[in-house]
Amino acid sequence: EAQVTQNPRYLITVTGKKLTVTCSQNMNHEYMSWYRQDPGLGLRQIYYSMNVEVTDKGDVPEGYKVSRKEKRNFPLILESPSPNQTSLYFCASRRSPDSLSYNEQFFGPGTRLTVL
């Protein structure tokens, strides 16, 4: 089954304790991205990756890091989480970001993070 998986699904942590949210897709997609969802703001892009070893900042990258060492994985790293990073996080993937014709974006199930 084609899917994007995220782990953990729920996480409660404390300020400053480094954490990683994993994201994996089994569709051999080139493009992956991370969004955060906050009330009244919708979803905003944090980082995206066009392919292996190619990553770039989205609209709200502060406090986050990513890596893309393999095509299937795109972990989101919070080196020193703060309470304002409490949010619902979604990973997404697409076959490619090419504009020639739209290819569907697949979303993971979401990770609900609380930073105390």
Place this chain on the structure above:
Amino acid sequence: AQKVTQAQTEISVVEKEDVTLDCVYETRDTTYYLFWYKQPPSGELVFLIRRNSFDEQNEISGRYSWNFQKSTSSFNFTITASQVVDSAVYFCALILDSSNTGKLIFGQGTTLQVKP
């Protein structure tokens, strides 16, 4: 700049009522795609529909219908004979064909509550 506005933050209806969720978008691009997603209380994003900017035909899928009007930059979503299971947050989103970030631009979301 591109933007998606969902002016209705929350809507409450009684079961079997019809309800329309508004979505207004801003872009100067001529080629783009519009989406609606449903987010039930479980949190995942459920894809409902995609429309490209050259296809202004309205679409009906069961109790769901979508009205795309380029003249008013709107892509409204109507649920006919609403049911309790329709209670969710609904997001409208836009992606530009010319995007070099692959980013989906989301509206703020509309929370729909359908009461029995």
